[in-house]
Structures are given as structure tokens and as C-alpha cells.
Amino acid sequence: MNVFIIGVSGYLGNRLASHLESQGFTVAGSSRAGGATGGRVSRLVLGEPVDPAVFKSSSVVIHAAHDFRPGAIDRNIDGARACLAAAKAAGVKAQIFLSSYSARADASSEYGRTKYRIEQMFLESGETVLRPGLVVGNGGLFARQRGTLLRTVLVPIVGDGTAPVAVVAVSHFLEAAEAVVRGGKPGAYSLFYDQRPTLRQFVRAVKRQAGQRCVFAPVPAGLAAVALRCALALRIRLPADPDQIKSLQSNRTSPWRSDLPALLPTRQPEFNLEYALAQLACGL
Numbered sequence: 001m002n003v004f005i006i007g008v009s010g011y012l013g014n015r016l017a018s019h020l021e022s023q024g025f026t027v028a029g030s031s032r033a034g035g036a037t038g039g040r041v042s043r044l045v046l047g048e049p050v051d052p053a054v055f056k057s058s059s060v061v062i063h064a065a066h067d068f069r070p071g072a073i074d075r076n077i078d079g080a081r082a083c084l085a086a087a088k089a090a091g092v093k094a095q096i097f098l099s100s101y102s103a104r105a106d107a108s109s110e111y112g113r114t115k116y117r118i119e120q121m122f123l124e125s126g127e128t129v130l131r132p133g134l135v136v137g138n139g140g141l142f143a144r145q146r147g148t149l150l151r152t153v154l155v156p157i158v159g160d161g162t163a164p165v166a167v168v169a170v171s172h173f174l175e176a177a178e179a180v181v182r183g184g185k186p187g188a189y190s191l192f193y194d195q196r197p198t199l200r201q202f203v204r205a206v207k208r209q210a211g212q213r214c215v216f217a218p219v220p221a222g223l224a225a226v227a228l229r230c231a232l233a234l235r236i237r238l239p240a241d242p243d244q245i246k247s248l249q250s251n252r253t254s255p256w257r258s259d260l261p262a263l264l265p266t267r268q269p270e271f272n273l274e275y276a277l278a279q280l281a282c283g284l
Helices: 011-022 073-089 110-124 140-149 170-183 199-209 221-233 242-250 265-270 273-282
Strands: 002-006 026-031 041-043 060-063 094-098 128-132 134-136 154-158 167-169 187-191 215-219
Touching (some): 073 094, 073 110, 110 128, 134 273, 167 273, 170 187
Parallel strands (some): 026 041, 060 094, 128 187
């Protein structure tokens, strides 16, 4: 089966490509830069015209690209629509949009609202949506957050620290994504552990896995959002942004229920944060 991954140079796109290739799939993809060895990575930029020929011979297209710049809602939505239409015009049989646990109609964050609107576009077109929680692995958002946590004993904690954190090990995410690709059934699949640790439990577990202790410094959510906006204005790079603070607070309740048990029934004993963290030592 030939799979094309839009955004193949990102952490999840790259891991998906490596995993699917190891399972016998033929994988090509696109990035903003393009031009990889062997011509297997094409240049494709959200918001620019899309040539259907780029998807020629692909059986499945996975949409993993996202423009994270503030104010990029229209660029992301229009770009996803253009890619969806181009892949259909090329005769692609199935398309999968990589969304997020924070995607919801009433999302307080720009990211969550954008992902939700694109989700609806794909579902209305009879396609598939993958909705992962925070993917625990040696890269992406989790790695940036972990790196910051391990630099200091004193850890600022947003609010009272009881907001739940939806997580999934990168190995489980990859296996579940493969199962969806092979199954070919359209619809939405939520990929996270039903056992969601609180923010305090999450931080303690990350620090404990690294052999570190931590001291919490509670910070009101509003103050945290203001501080992060100031950091952005000053071009100071941090592992979180105001949108993520909003998402953390709004995700205290969620309309989604995990599909991991149905997709990976034999792996259920592993569905917990401790297992996911233990996998980091394996280089996953």
C-alpha cells in the first residue's frame, strides 16, 4: 500500500513514515522545504496551490501538516481543503486528518477551533480523523515540555494542578494509526488513555522518571497566559503558549472517548503514563 504523508518532516509525520515503512508500506510525503533524497519528499505549503499529481499512485494520504503561527486559522483550513480536494482529484481512496484531543466546537484555543473545523470537513467528506492526546516520545511538544521541566526543581503549575492531561505513548499512537490505515473504515478515532493523570501527577511522573524531585509554584491560569503572551511578543521561545493554557483549562471535561482499547485490545495493560515514560529510555 502506498501512503503519502503531508508534513512528513514534523515529529509525528516522520515517526509515522518510519513506522509504516517498517511494516511494509511504501511511503512518500511533503514538507515546506521538499527536496529530500530520492525525490520522495515533495514541496507542499499550506495556503499555496496544490497539484493533484503530487498524490499520484497514493492509496492513502495522511494530513499531518499544521501552521502554528498565530492567526493562521484560514491558512490551515484553506490549505487542508485544497489538499483534500487535490487528493480526491488524484483518485486517492482514503484520507486521514491528524487532529488533536483539544479539537472541539467550543474550544477556547485557536488551535482547538482550527482542528475541529478541519475535522468536520474531513468527516463530511467521508474521510477519517485521528485525534491523539499528548504524544509521549523523544520529540515534538512533549519533548519540549519535558526539557523545560528537567531544567529546574521549582515548577510553575497552572491553577490548582488538577486539570487532566490526555496522553498516549508514541508506540501506541503509531500502532493505532497503522490499524486505522489497514482497516480503511472512515470516521473519528480518539487516541489517548482513559486513565488521565492530573497536571500535578503528570509533572511528578516526568520528574520521577528522570530521578528528580520537584517543588510546585502555583500560578493562576490568567497570569500564566499573560506571561506567555509577553514572552511571545519579546520573541522568547517557551515550551508552551497561551493557547495551550486555554486548552488545559477547557479540557477538564471532554466529549471524546478513547478508541485505543478497540484498536489495540491486547495492549490495554500498557495504557498508562508510567508505561509511556518508560518507553523514553528505549529511544522511542
